[in-house]
Amino acid sequence: MKKGILLVNLGSPDSPNPKDVKKYLGEFLMDERVIDVPLWARTLLVKGIVLNTRPKASAKAYSKIWWEEGSPLIVLSERLQHKIQEQVEAPVALAMRYGSMTIKLGLQELVDKGVEEVFLIPLYPQYAMATTETILVLAEDIRKEHFPNLKITDLKPFYNNPDYIKVLSESIKKQLEGKEYEHLLFSYHGVPERHIRKSDITKSHCNPSLSGGGVCCKTPSKAHEFCYKHQCLEVTRLVGEYLKLEEGTYSTSFQSRLGFDPWLQPYTDRTIERLGKSGIQNMAIVTPAFVSDCLETLEEIAMEGEEIFHEVGGKNFTTIACLNDDQAWVDLLSKWINSWVEANLVTA
Numbered sequence: 001m002k003k004g005i006l007l008v009n010l011g012s013p014d015s016p017n018p019k020d021v022k023k024y025l026g027e028f029l030m031d032e033r034v035i036d037v038p039l040w041a042r043t044l045l046v047k048g049i050v051l052n053t054r055p056k057a058s059a060k061a062y063s064k065i066w067w068e069e070g071s072p073l074i075v076l077s078e079r080l081q082h083k084i085q086e087q088v089e090a091p092v093a094l095a096m097r098y099g100s101m102t103i104k105l106g107l108q109e110l111v112d113k114g115v116e117e118v119f120l121i122p123l124y125p126q127y128a129m130a131t132t133e134t135i136l137v138l139a140e141d142i143r144k145e146h147f148p149n150l151k152i153t154d155l156k157p158f159y160n161n162p163d164y165i166k167v168l169s170e171s172i173k174k175q176l177e178g179k180e181y182e183h184l185l186f187s188y189h190g191v192p193e194r195h196i197r198k199s200d201i202t203k204s205h206c207n208p209s210l211s212g213g214g215v216c217c218k219t220p221s222k223a224h225e226f227c228y229k230h231q232c233l234e235v236t237r238l239v240g241e242y243l244k245l246e247e248g249t250y251s252t253s254f255q256s257r258l259g260f261d262p263w264l265q266p267y268t269d270r271t272i273e274r275l276g277k278s279g280i281q282n283m284a285i286v287t288p289a290f291v292s293d294c295l296e297t298l299e300e301i302a303m304e305g306e307e308i309f310h311e312v313g314g315k316n317f318t319t320i321a322c323l324n325d326d327q328a329w330v331d332l333l334s335k336w337i338n339s340w341v342e343a344n345l346v347t348a
């Protein structure tokens with residue numbers, strides 16, 4: 001069977017213009033695994049409220065980070081794809097869950113090259129309903145409808161894979177060389193707490209709220225295979241261990257909340273403010289829910305986050321770049337792909 005690889009990331013608008021941003025946000029936010037309320041309520045919220053207000057503000061934010069070659073997330077994902085292709089004989093295609101570079105087009109590209117078996121790689125270290133799950137469900141729907149003879153195998157979340165932790169930790173270490181910092185904040189994209197409860201396969205383990213939360217994530221459970229919060233906390237713990245970070249000099253927070261429901265806490269903006277107010281003068285921030293830099297890292301963290309820190313008296317704010325097309329990361333993904341191509345063994 002001829003094999004091929006499909007890398008899948010989140011996606012971006014075609015341009016930072018409000019019209020393109022509105023189209024993109026419409027598709028993104030109407031996904032039932034992103035805004036997980038009944039269709040009528042989602043339609044009312046997204047089409048009646050969010051799409052009338054947010055695209056203008058989002059477009060402004062996108063304009064600040066847009067590159068000449070296009071959206072940073074897309075350009076960086078393409079660089080990763082090309083570098084991997086140099087180390088892998090099977091064809092490597094790239095698709096996005098939302099926007100013009102669809103999963104259907106990505107699969108079609110591989111099928112046109114004679115591929116009969118696809119290794120699908122969601123570019124997310126942690127599992128979440130709003131990221132990994134929505135990719136897998138859509139890919140399977142497309143396979144059934146358009147490519148019924150195609151076989152698809154997916155790479156499982158690799159948040160605790162020792163090689164991944166090593167690559168991430170070494171990247172952080174390298175970027176912090178010669179930098180002064182008293183606190184390293186691990187900021188992950190947030191999700192509503194409700195998403196965590198919905199993904200709990202035991203239906204009784206996960207309790208992510210601040211009052212009862214935290215304990216469940218540290219108590220062994222099969223629920224953790226799908227618990228985004230557990231998987232984020234594990235990345236922080238394992239990197240802390242690898243880099244021998246001192247207790248109290250690093251912590252975890254969650255960014256990018258939207259709407260009024262409780263999201264995973266502590267929130268990143270409030271944490272940055274608290275750190276600055278508590279006398280921390282130099283802080284660094286890393287964003288391990290993303291493998292490619294994007295709006296959420298380049299604008300929300302590197303620009304807004306830094307502004308908050310300076311407003312409360314902080315001095316040096318170091319933003320650590322995502323793995324992007326870092327050579328060790330390219331080598332690791334290529335190693336996982338090659339072992340699947342050679343033996344169908346997924347090593348992550």
Ligand SMILES: C=CC1=C(C)c2cc3[nH]c(cc4nc(cc5[nH]c(cc1n2)c(C)c5CCC(=O)O)C(CCC(=O)O)=C4C)c(C)c3C=C
Binds near residue numbers: 012
């Ligand atoms: C409203 C619900 C949202 C959930 C749940 C959510 C989860 C989630 N998102 C990412 C990764 C990215 N999100 C990005 C942008 C972005 N996310 C939301 C909303 C939710 N995300 C919105 C409305 C936006 C658009 C921008 C904005 O208006 O603020 C991006 C950046 C895309 C880019 O083009 O650069 C990424 C990446 C993860 C990993 C995640 C859950 C774990």
Ligand SMILES: [Fe+2]
Binds near residue numbers: 189
């Ligand atoms: Fe998001």
Ligand SMILES: [Fe+2]
Binds near residue numbers: 207218230
């Ligand atoms: Fe948990």
